[in-house]
Amino acid sequence: MAKKIHLTGFMLFAPAPHMIMSWVYPREKIKYQWYEIEYWEHIAKTLERGKFDMFFFADGWAGGTSPIGVRYAIQFPNHDPVSLVAYLAATVKKLAFAVTMSTTFYAPYMLTRKLSTLDHITKGRIGWNIVSSIGAAEAHNFGMDSLPPHDERYDRADEYMEVCYKLWDSWDDDAMMMDMERGIFADPDKIHPLNFKGKWYKVEGPMTVIPSPQRRPYLFQARSSDRGREFAARHSECIFASAIGVAGMREFCEDIAARADRYGRNPKDIKIIWGAQPLVAPSESDARAKMHEIRARIPFEASLALMGGHFGIDLSKVDIDKPVGDIDAPGTKGMLDSYRKANPNVTFREIAKTYLSGSDDNPMVGTPKQVADCMQYLVEEGGGDGFQITPAFYAPDYFDELTDQLVPVIRRRGVLRTEYEGRTLRDYMTL
Incomplete structure (x- = not known):
């Protein structure tokens, strides 16, 4: 049986996600600008039409200090995706969402409260991309001279996660009674303070948000360093990864499986999705000409x-x-x-x-059939479970092209869902 493929849409709330200058587009083709809500609503509806698992938002807390970054809009400006998702979740009924929130800059109590609330708003369609942040410029915006050292950030994040788990579990399943006759809202014996005192965090608790549909968001992690892999094997339900070639993909998957096994986890419970930027056209020469044009302006x-x-x-x-x-x-x-x-x-x-931006021989540039062939080959030979797709040009049109041209080809092969099954993001990723 052919391996099923998960597809997710990946962006920042910014003029361009990863492809530099992807905000440059013929003015007559632009329906909405990136800062207008209609732009994002269009993409969300397109992704749901294509039966993508989710709309995944990266994020960062820096930018604007480099003249080059400002001149070319290099992941700057960057608006708050957490606020955006709360709106988008009401415009689609099935598509799930994931937001990036930093363990370095969000207090664990604030983060768990926001994510649990979002899980209620989305009816269980929310995920959290766990990051510890990467740049000194981010630290400077929060009154810090620098970030903690790389590995220490993960040590802190391990303790941070322990606090989050305890907060999400501080209510028993049957704690809320809503007993109208007796006038009892909740059983105080079934709501538990944490009184957590660790090396870096001190949190009393309990959580002030009632248990949400998933109780805790679906957990992502996107780093690939040795320490990052260790953190992912311990905490992640899905890893957003990159690798060079099938051999690199296979090595990554095998390494994560070995680490997960050491933590007593079933490696099959950890999904791996690869960063991708497919580009389709009626002919391979047309697709490569389009890619050359896109890259030439960078x-x-x-x-x-x-x-x-x-x-x-x-x-x-x-x-x-x-x-x-x-x-x-x-x-x-x-x-x-x-x-x-x-x-x-x-x-x-x-x-x-x-x-x-991809190399000249990028195998994901071609006809819909060629790109679908490549996707199937990569997950079957290299491993992993699907692709995190970021746009190469004006995002509403880009995702329209993939949904109308590439998705039907993949779906006809029986490796992509025809309808959403289950109710939550965790259902989508595990069914």
Whole structure:
């Protein structure tokens, strides 16, 4: 039996998600701008029409300090997706949502309260992408000189998760009685304070939100460093990953499975979805011409700026034509490691040429059949469970094209749902 494929839409509440300059589009084709609610409502309805699992929002707390970042809108400006999701959830009935919230900048009590409320609003269609943040610029916006060291951020996050679990579990299932006759709202013996005192957090509790449909959101994690993988194997229900080639995908899946097993978890309970940016057209030559046009408008300095921001490296102080070597990446450490593993002599210039924009021989550029073939091959040979798709150009039109051209091809092969089954995001990802 062919392996089922999960599809999710991935964006930031920003002019462009990952593809630099994807906000540049012929004015006569633009229906709504990225800052207008109709733009997002259109995308959500399109994703639901395509039976995508969810609309996934990345997020960040920095930007605007670099002239290059401002000039080209490199993940800046960046509005609050948590507020956006509360609106979008009312415009679609089945599509689920995931939001990125940082363990470094949200107090655990605030975060659990917001997510539990969102889980109620969405009727169980909410997920949390757990991040510990990556950039010093983010720290500066919160009165900090710098972020804690990379591995310490994960140590803190482990304790943070312990607090979250206890808060979400502080109400027994039958604690709320709503007994109108006796005038008893809830049984106080079934609502439990935490009185948690750890190395970094001190929380009394209990949670002030009643248990939500999922009780806790569906949990995502997106880092690929050694410490990040360990955290994901311990806590994540789904990992948003990237790898170079089938061998890299297989290595990642096997590594996560081994780590999960050490925590007493069934590796099959942890889904893995790969970052992807497919581009379809009636012919392969048309698709590649479209991709060439999209990539040609990306200034090299903009690609360097985005990459340096993700890695946490000031590339103006580095010789970008020398091999990367063992240079430390305080930001997305695992992503840089993946490039080094694929080519030990890779330079920052070489990485920047295709960073988050795809190479000239990107196999996900072609006809709908070619892209569907590639997707099936990757999950069957490399492993994982599907793809986190980010737009290469104006997002409403991009997702329309995929839903109208690519999705029907995948669905005819019996590897993509025809209808939503279950009620919650956790149902969608596990059924």
